[in-house]
């Protein structure tokens with residue numbers, strides 16, 4: 001397993017991160033023995049970063065992860081790095097600090113920890129603050145970050161960041177405030193715009209949301225990049241089939257308007273498998289993401305242990321070679 005710096009935090013994380021969300025679904029809908037066995041196997045294989053959120057399964061993911069890590073004897077401040085998130089509701093407008101504090105304290109209770117390594121804002125960014133539409137401004141985010149700073153002084157969090165979804169101007173501005181340690185950035189074969197220049201949003205050359213090379217801006221500002229949607233919610237596995245514990249048909253983020261179209265578009269990258277450079281489309285997708293040097297860790301949402309093992313095998317094969325990346329970049 002390769003380990004990369006988590007931006008300027010001084011922490012190192014495995015290049016494959018364990019997604020504990022509802023899409024892969026294991027930590028939310030899986031049986032506890034399956035959760036325990038898969039998390040234990042992940043740690044055995046060298047995975048050290050686990051990403052959860054208060055939202056996932058309405059707290060179930062945090063509770064499961066905390067219980068398993070305690071059972072496995074993975075102490076706080078040890079090799080396992082835990083990240084969780086705060087999602088503000090519209091009722092938090094005007095009382096951001098109180099809402100963030102209550103959310104973090106709830107997460108710590110469910111995780112059974114005194115402190116969390118990374119805490120992240122889990123709402124969408126916008127040019128102006130419109131909490132009723134789940135759109136929060138950079139000023140709102142800075143208020144959240146100031147609260148995280150106070151929570152750090154109380155020993156409740158170590159580092160903090162945000163989710164890079166929403167208005168790209170606001171995301172880029174947030175990355176340059178110097179007040180954030182990490183970004184969760186949507187980056188995959190279908191929508192690589194966070195990591196390389198593409199045509200204008202909605203244009204014929206690039207029809208999807210343009211994340212304006214947020215990963216490169218993060219890297220230049222010492223902000224750690226945690227890649228999300230590495231498999232486009234599963235579409236980049238190239239099949240419409242879903243595992244029973246997975247979310248049935250995830251809504252695409254930043255790509256086509258429906259999951260079936262993402263699955264169809266994923267076939268454009270099958271040449272990499274057909275030519276023998278990789279064993280599966282999922283492997284191509286995972287190795288594509290870790291090929292970006294500014295990505296600290298690529299989160300993959302797993303439904304079961306075999307998917308985890310396949311994801312580990314993919315990262316063990318390392319980044320894709322440059323000539324192949326150039327051909328991938330030319331795919332339309």
Ligand SMILES: NC(=O)c1ccc[n+]([C@@H]2O[C@H](COP(=O)([O-])OP(=O)(O)OC[C@H]3O[C@@H](n4cnc5c(N)ncnc54)[C@H](OP(=O)(O)O)[C@@H]3O)[C@@H](O)[C@H]2O)c1
Nearest residue numbers: 019020021024229231232233234237242243246301303310
């Ligand atoms: N901050 C945010 O707003 C945010 C948003 C999204 C995600 N996240 C984080 O990122 C994590 C990943 O979620 P995601 O939405 O980005 O999903 P994803 O990782 O892009 O896709 C997960 C899906 O990929 C399929 N899969 C996983 N491993 C596979 C393998 N080895 N071979 C073939 N298929 C495989 C599974 O589908 P099947 O089970 O159907 O086979 C699984 O449901 C979440 O758990 C969460 O921690 C954060």
